[in-house]
Amino acid sequence: MVRFAVIGTNWITESFIEAAKNIDGFALTAVYSRTEDRANQFARKFNVENIYTNLQELASSNQFDAVYIASPNSFHASQAILMMENGKHVLCEKPLASNTAEVKEMVQCAKDHHVVLMEALKTTLLPNFLTIKEHLHKIGTVRRYVASYCQYSSRYDRYKQGEVLNAFNPVFSNGSLMDIGVYAVYPLVVLFGEPHSINGQCYMLESGVDGQGSLLLQYDEMDAVITYSKITNSYIPSEIQGENGSIIIDKIHTPEKVTIKYKDGSEEDITVKQDQHSMYYEAKEFIYLVQNKAFESTVNSHKSSIITATILEKARRQMGVIYPADK
Template sequence: MVRFAVIGTNWITERFIEAATSIEGFSLSAVYSRTEDRAKQFARKFNVEHVYTDLHEMASSKEFDAVYVASPNSLHASQAMLMMENGKHVLCEKPLASNTLEVEAMIQCAKKHSVVLMEALKTTLLPNFLTIKEHLHKIGTVRRYVASYCQYSSRYDRYKQGEILNAFKPEFSNGSLMDIGVYAVYPLVVLFGEPKSIHGQCYMLDSGVDGQGSLMLQYEEMDALITYSKITNSYIPSEIQGEKGSIIIDKINIPENVTIKYNDGSEENITVPQDQQSMYYEAKEFIELIERNAFESTVNSHRHSIITASILEKARRQMGVIYPADKKDE
């Protein structure tokens, strides 16, 4: 049994717990929140005994083995490293950290203390992403990856009324690319590795973060086009174009329907069943790593996280999206 703690008491933490509860080997032992009332309220909802409002006290606790970090992006690195320094395994929400230097520091910390560190990017562990990998060879030489993830944020309505919530604050290392675009970048990296060049552009909000944007990435034999937004919706599918056909993906963040359209006009539905909540698969992968004493996922690997962080950072700098966390590293 792997005893978990959670840092963060928001909706994503609730989704994670609900998904992980059905996994044999998962138990929830502790909750952290900055305020005691919120921590106790959340703990009661999930029948959790141990509550913390001090991270250092929590890190030294013997009541849990692993922690799910779902705090603001700017806090990921410091909180995760504190936990790992105290021997705790860490599953950290995407994006893993604010920038590449923080990601590298987290990975070195995990290796030093012999604990699991994994980025909680659910897409690449879903059954219908695995089926894309399995059937990719059928479309021949890949020439283009086109991914779109645009999801209008309800927080943007409040932003337009003058209330800037955390999702649009640079001090929390937020914005559209980090929160939404990463869902299109990480699968690209898992499938095709590191690009030769990156070009990014965005619509900048007055708060100092990107509301929407696009990336063009060049590889040796292919290119990739990624569009993302938190201020518009999009309903177009994503696709991987090859010389023999194209793989059509209904939703790049949570693929549920995947079809190959061949050049001769024929089609092949390669969709597979997904009988669990989407976050179940990342939790299962993480727990199995701990049980096998394997300190790194082969899918959501350290290398994939570093490459993704590098893409995000280079694109942001081109756009002029700079965080306080970036300035600390200069």
């Protein structure tokens, strides 16, 4: 049994718990929140006895083995490092940290303390992403990766009314690329590794973060085009183009239907059935690592997280999106 604590009492944490509770070996035993009222409210909902409002006390607790971190991005590194220094395994929401330096520090801490550190990027562990990897060879030499994830944020309406919530606040290392664009970048990295050039541009909001943007990434034999937004919606699929055909992906962040269209006009549906909540598979991977003392995922690896952080940071700096954590 892997006993979990959670840092963050928002909807994503609730989704994680709902997904993970169906996994043998998962137990929720501790809740952290900055306020006692919120901690108690959340703990009652999930029948948890141990609540904490002090991070040091949480880190020193013997009531849990691993922690799921879903706090604002700017807190990820410091909270994860504190937990790992106290021997706790860490599953941390995407993006893993504010910048590359923080990610590297987290990875080194995990190695020094012999604990699991994994970025909670669900896409790359989903059944229909694994089927993309399995069938990728069928389209021949890959020439282009095109991914789009544009989702209008309900918080943007409040932003336009003058209220800057966390989602559009650079203090919390937020913005469209970090929150939305990462879902298109991380799968690219898992499939194709590190690009040799990165070009990014965005529409900058007055708060100092990107509302939407585009990336162009170059590899030796292919390029990648990524578009993302928190101020518009998009309904187009994503695509991996090869010389023999293209893989069409309905939603890059949570693929549910995947089709190959070959250059001769034929089609092959390579969709596989997904029986579980989309966050189930990342939780299962993490629990397996803890139980088997594997320390690092072969899919959501430390290397993939570092490359992804590097892409995000380089693109942000080109756009002029700079966080307090970068300075």
